[in-house]
Amino acid sequence: MSEELKNSPIADFDWEAYEKGETQREKSYEELEKTYDTSLGKFNDKEVTEGTVISINKREVVVNIGAKSDGIIPFNEFRYNPDLKVGDTVEVYIENQEDNNGQLILSHKKARATKSWDRVNQALENDEIITGFIKCRTKGGMIVDVFGIEAFLPGSQIDVKPIRDYDVFVGKTMEFKVVKINQEFKNVVVSHKALIEAELEQQRKEIISKLEKGQVLEGTVKNITPYGVFIDLGGVDGLIHITDLSWGRVNNPSDVVEVDQKLNVVILDFDEEKRRIALGLKQLQPHPWDALDPNLKVGDRVKGKVVVMTDYGAFVEVAPGVEGLIHVSEMSWSQHLRSAQDFLKVGDEVEAEILTLSREERKMSLGIRQLKEDPWQTIEEKYPVGSKHTAKVRNFTNFGVFVELEEGVDGLIHISDLSWTKKIKHPNEFIQAGADIDVQVLEIDKENRRLSLGHKQLEENPWDVFETVFTVGSIHEGTIIEVMDKGAVISLPYGVEGFATPKHLVKEDGTTAAKDEKLPFKVIEFNKDAKRIILSHSRIFEDEQKAEARKAGKKAGKPAGEAPVATPAVEKTTLGDISQLAELKAQLEKGGEE
16 A cells, blocks of 8 residues: 555544544444445345355365355265366355354255256257266166256167166266256256267268269178168168078078178168168179079089978079079979978978079079989889779869879779779768778870779679679668658668668558668669669568469459459559659769769
């Protein structure tokens, strides 16, 4: 202070009071206190104000807010701001202007919490990048201190890549974006991944804008899936579909590439809007059909491995990336339908003959039955007419049984050639599929590859014997096994069957014979060629009655001059009988033809 100022008088000094000896001490103290108080800032407890950092150490931060004393705040309340330095202005919350020790109590954390919600909402609204301190791990993610608020950082939002060890992030200060706020529960969700994605998105746009179809780029295998491989092209991902990995068939992409492998790929297509990039690997290699032996031709034999099976055939890889189809019809000389799985399976090594070859269409058909002799070339020698064999039943139709004598040699047993005596409605009544049956060759149609076979021909025709047993007029015991509107089928001895019309089923007491009844029947017709026996139960007692009537007439004699008494004539077939027999004949003949 200058000498002039030291000696200058006090303008408002009360000299009169001084002369009277009056003291100004008490008054000056009050005025000084008033002056001191007015020189300090006006503060209230529980409010937020700003202060200046005047000192920092490892444990505390000293802040001056213009009060009677400086406030001390724990350093850990500034962990989110590792760049804090002396002279910085910070927000503080006044807990107490003067505690028992006369100390000003401040809190930076509460000051931030008081204003943090406005700042957090503003950050969300403005898509602002904020700074936060990762405090600790929690279930599913991390706890982050943002403006003094504990926000949740999901594990999936830490990075674009999956994170295995969360602990390495604890204690770090990072940049985040607020992605969600629950005002009711005061919950805040932040993301660091969003920042990375925004940066990657910009890189993607720049990379995609420079892409061209046919361009060859180097990439790194990022992920392998069952349907293809994702390639990192340096900020943007592309997909190599499984069909574009190799010219040959690929069952699992991991058989071709591995994670983190670097390789060259070609751009096949890309969609800038959908951000999809289709890549190819096999396109950088020559097509295997172009490298196929130029001397290979139809009729040559090739070896390969079955790589795919379908119901209609098998695909065989005869060279890397070159496949041929063996249709099921070219697997066997057999004519009946079968599945390709009956002959081959994936992984089988086979030899086949080239049937067709188109290098332009890159197609090849193969056959394996051609490697075996066609059995129909020598059919007359191995299966001459009249020869007897054992065959396996394959399937049925309404008119017969299809059997297989050997692979490629099939034959048909007509339903009429199954049995001499049984009337068979459907072949499955006689034998089951898969069973063996003895047959005799009846006819050979080499041109159409057909054999007519018979089973009943293995036995003599019993009708030659039946002709002597079931003579017209002979009586035999029979059982009614089936009743129809037109009559009944009767089972006779020796396994033969006969037929009786309703009129001939009437018993002596006037009732009609029923199913399962066992009665005597008289043969009234025998047809060897049609294999038909017509029977009658009624005729037995009717003929006896007529015989007794004739006998009684002879015993009584004839009076002279009287007209001769008419002798009861043998019952003749009526028009109705003829009609029924005609229908029966047509029915039996039709059954015989079937």
